[in-house]
Amino acid sequence: MDTSTRAEQGSARVAWIRSRMALLAATRDEFASSRPFAGHRIGMSLHVEPKTAVLVETLAAGGAEVVGTGNFGSTQDDVVAHLNTLPNVTVFGSRADSLDQHHVNLARVLDARPDMLLDNGGDLAAGLVERDAMDTVIGGTEETTSGGDRLRSELARRIPVPIIVINDSLLKAIGENKHAVGQSAVESFMRITNVMIPGRRFVVFGYGWVGRGVAQSLRALNGKVAVVEVDELKAFEATLDGFRVGTADDFAEWGDAFITATGRPNVLCYDLIERMRDGAILGNVGHFPWEIDVPAIRAHQTGSTELVSALERVDLPNGRSIVLLAGGRMYNLAGSEPKGNSIESMDLGFLLQALSLERVATGAATLQPGAQPVPDDIDRLIARRMMATLQASS
Known part of the structure; x- marks a missing residue:
């Protein structure tokens, strides 16, 4: 063109x-x-x-x-x-x-x-x-x-x-981060992966305004949602909002999909990724592409396949694979058919x-x-x- x-x-x-x-x-x-x-x-x-x-x-x-x-x-x-x-x-x-x-x-x-x-x-x-x-x-x-x-x-x-x-x-925080990013993160997840939300186990990292929106939007579509939050007051809020709340270790083997929304580097480290179930989906909606430790994934991977645009299966040495959205970038803007x-x-x-x-x-x-x-x-x-x-x- x-x-x-x-x-x-x-x-x-x-x-x-x-x-x-x-x-x-x-x-x-x-x-x-x-x-x-x-x-x-x-x-x-x-x-x-x-x-x-x-x-x-x-x-x-x-x-x-x-x-x-x-x-x-x-x-x-x-x-x-x-x-x-x-x-x-x-x-x-x-x-x-x-x-x-x-x-x-x-x-x-x-x-x-x-x-x-x-x-x-x-x-x-x-x-x-x-x-x-x-x-x-x-x-x-x-x-x-x-x-x-x-x-x-x-x-x-x-x-x-x-x-x-x-x-x-x-x-x-209310109008855009909670209500709009929550909506776009879930909409983009469905558009990129074409998988069903109801009944699927999601782990949301962070319960700031964006994390709140993502967790609540997933639950509204009948996803099963757990929250990882290190701040005691935000963890308390997530608990009273009715979510399962715990550490990343608690949910590494439980989740089907993991979404990061913290703004912090390497919250999804390779040790956690190694423990995930086969086919676990990893996505990030934080600004910087550093919340998922993609360099460590690349260093250990035994192979990778682009399934469709912004959807990549990565094979790990333990015989399992994970699915990475948009290379760890903000997938609701860097993914396929981005709407934001x-x-x-x-x-x-x-x-x-x-x-x-x-x-x-x-x-x-x-x-x-x-x-x-x-x-x-x-x-x-x-x-x-x-x-x-x-x-x-x-």
């Missing part, structure tokens, strides 16, 4: 998504009048899919120049082609990029010298710290819990500008991004340096708008 045809395909998909994102539509009109990003270049690292394109269009309507790239393994090529037809928008990357090429794409974004960041996983912020160039930006946003943790740990005290962590928003979270939830989530970036552009001096939550007035404004939208359609 040539670039122009791919761009036409992407434009058609984006048009449908745009028609269902009422919150961003209203804000796009507001930005076209107020032009809060005039003179600013926004560096972006986000999953590039149709809903992301609507966010980029909204920022561009507000006067922004956007230079960006996707996240590793989830870029949708037709959406990239569409975005690159827009004035003042440049997006690098493709779905086939290796991890090394992804790092090259991130470097190209930073080479463009953005003065604001629209980050995911802290990759752009880490790149600027490594270059000792944080003084070239006035601030930005970070999408994920994983990125927020990174800003507050390895990058702490090296971020002299405000970075608003969108995933700190209770509004996003629902349109309405991302309308909410990306409005949080847009208004938080507007706050940085127009009032960075009023914000504290470093990682921080979404300002309360923005959360409450969007909650009111979302409720009005939902009530209008009820």
Whole structure:
């Protein structure tokens, strides 16, 4: 498919998504009048899919120049082609990029010298710290819990500008992480594997907002669900919510499918994988592709077969096999026929991004340096708008 045809395909998909994102539509009109990003270049690292394109269009309507790239393994090529037809928008990357090429794409974004960041996983912020160039930006946003943790740990005290962590928003946690990721994780699991949920034994790692959503969505379809959670209070909540709760050791031989949602590396280590029943399915919905110890799997495997797109059987030395979804990447975006979270939830989530970036552009001096939550007035404004939208359609 040539670039122009791919761009036409992407434009058609984006048009449908745009028609269902009422919150961003209203804000796009507001930005076209107020032009809060005039003179600013926004560096972006986000999953590039149709809903992301609507966010980029909204920022561009507000006067922004956007230079960006996707996240590793989830870029949708037709959406990239569409975005690159827009004035003042440049997006690098493709779905086939290796991890090394992804790092090259991130470097190209930073080479463009953005003065604001629209980050995911802290990759752009880490790149600027490594270059000792944080003084070239006035601030930005970070999408994920994983990125927020990174800003507050390895990058702490090296971020002299405000970075608003969108995933700190209770509004996003409820509307997107719990209800939307839960839905998309289960929908994508069924689409990729074509197996039945009812009666199947699922082990969900993590009972944060995403883990809650995944566990509850699986149970709603009559899956048998156990939760692994190291935080005592979250484990207590999962218990009172009616789930089996225990350690990874408790459920290694019990589960038919294992889904990670912790943001932490190697929570599914090879010792656990070795003990799983033959044909166990492993999937990750955390941001970084590190929650399942895929390098250890590769080091020990005796063979592998791609069954269908994003579905791989890996043979182990003990004579058993496991089935790996999307190579350990976020399978609801990196899997086959990726849809990601629902349109309405991302309308909410990306409005949080847009208004938080507007706050940085127009009032960075009023914000504290470093990682921080979404300002309360923005959360409450969007909650009111979302409720009005939902009530209008009820």
